[in-house]
Amino acid sequence: xxxxxxxxxxxxxxxxxxxxxxxLEYFFVGYFWGxxxxxxxxxIFFKFSIGKQxxxxxxxxxxxxxxxxxxxxxxxxxxxxxxxxxxxxxVNPVIFEYELTIxxxxxxxxxxxxxxxxxxxxxxxxxxxxxxxxxxxxxTDNIEGEIVSIKNSFEKAILEVxxxx
Numbered sequence: 001x002x003x004x005x006x007x008x009x010x011x012x013x014x015x016x017x018x019x020x021x022x023x024l025e026y027f028f029v030g031y032f033w034g035x036x037x038x039x040x041x042x043x044i045f046f047k048f049s050i051g052k053q054x055x056x057x058x059x060x061x062x063x064x065x066x067x068x069x070x071x072x073x074x075x076x077x078x079x080x081x082x083x084x085x086x087x088x089x090x091v092n093p094v095i096f097e098y099e100l101t102i103x104x105x106x107x108x109x110x111x112x113x114x115x116x117x118x119x120x121x122x123x124x125x126x127x128x129x130x131x132x133x134x135x136x137x138x139x140t141d142n143i144e145g146e147i148v149s150i151k152n153s154f155e156k157a158i159l160e161v162x163x164x165x
Contacts, residue, residue, distance in 0.1 A: 004055045008034035058163070065157040069114055072153055080119040083139060091139040095124060098133040098147055100155075105130070107158050114154050 008031060015030020016022050038054055083091065102108060108130060112123040120138040127133070140146050 002055075004038055008038060008055075010034075011037060053163075058161075061157075061160045065161055068153050068157050069117075072114075073118055076118045076120050080138065083120075092141055093136065093138055094140055094143060095134060095136045096143045096146065097127075098135050098150060100131055100133060101151070102155060102158060103130075104162070107162065108133075110158055111150075111154055115150065 011034030012027045012031035015033060016026045019026050019030075035056060042054055083089070100108060100111070102111060108126060112126060112133060115121050115123045115133070115135055122136040124134040124136050135146075135150075137143075137146055
């Protein structure tokens, strides 16, 4: 994957030299054409084990994960803010067990931290076998809905980001 990025940088620099203009604008034009060339010759790169996917699709998946987290953070922050300004604070706190489909330690850590950083939820513990998380939710009546929400947003995006599947 890093070799793909270096090839793309090299093509951008070559474009500057061949055009005779040594500024950032011409570098980015060459960089763009380098991305196109990498896309066209991707099957050749995969044959020589330079990467299983193009590096910019990998970067896109990480950006998508960050955007999903920020959207969920904003939604949860608004919900907690609404809860704070209610006349009577009627909450239903729950601790539930969340079955993980992710297996790697870095994935579990990332998911647990994303849950904890989202207002209104907290990862209390990781199960002894790394197959479950115990999550505290400040206010919910629908535990299944919370589980499906985590699975369809955070966990799905984390699985997409993993290079080795």
